[in-house]
Amino acid sequence: MVPLEHVLVLASLLFLVGAACVVARRNLLMIIIGVEVMLNAAGLALVGGSLYWRNLDGQALVVFILAVAAAEVSVGLALVVLAHRRRRSLNPDDFKMLGGSR
Amino acid sequence: MTFASLIFYLLGLVVLIATLLAVTARNLMHAVVHLVISFVGTAMLFYLLGASLLAALEVIVYAGAIMVLFVFIVMTLAMPVSGGEGWRYPLQWLPAGVLCLVLLVAFTALLAAGPSVAQPMSLASASPLDLGVYVFQRYWLAVEVVSFLLFAALAGALYLGRKSRTERQGEGR
16 A cells, blocks of 8 residues: 555645635635635545554544534535625625625 | 555545646536545545545535535526636735645645655555444544534524525515
């Protein structure tokens, strides 16, 4: 099998792509997708470490990452729907007025 | 190169390319479909690395539930194909590139500074039963906290997603 190093390199590359997505895209949905990609990369690194050290702690942590990701996405998408209903836009630059002026 | 490592590199390539396509896609629906491929590939990687229960959970939760949620939102919001983004912000990729560079340096330094992990790992697998028993014995408190978190997320999503009173009156008229 592959050394742990290669698993970590793959996970960090995936994390980089997710971080770039969060910073570069100007769409609320794409920002949430970037966060998902980063969480997924963290899970991959944890599973690799779990195999390397023959320890189930890493896999247990990934279970909780899955649960947190599900919760985060449900609330995040509800917020996106609310924002779209208010402004008819998904561009984060359109949401810079505090207090929701009309 | 053994068969397992060949599969690992192939899957890694597929996951990386699918994720890149998802991140750069102009059409939101295309992004979601590319992301499903990426998550299914990650699930196979999990299985290869010995986490069979997590592979199943990844397909069910990530590729199944979360992506279906995304598809529903993309369809119900009825946006233009580009998601209203219109690719008007090429300059946004500049800070993203800087961030990538900084993270790349940080990850390289971390890998170089850590203990040597260059020798190949041997294959192993944790049965779902083992993982389940382990989680409920060692992390039972965290399981309870996560159940609270999911309940709070359910309540929050319901509260945020409901129609306000003025909108409901507007429909009645």
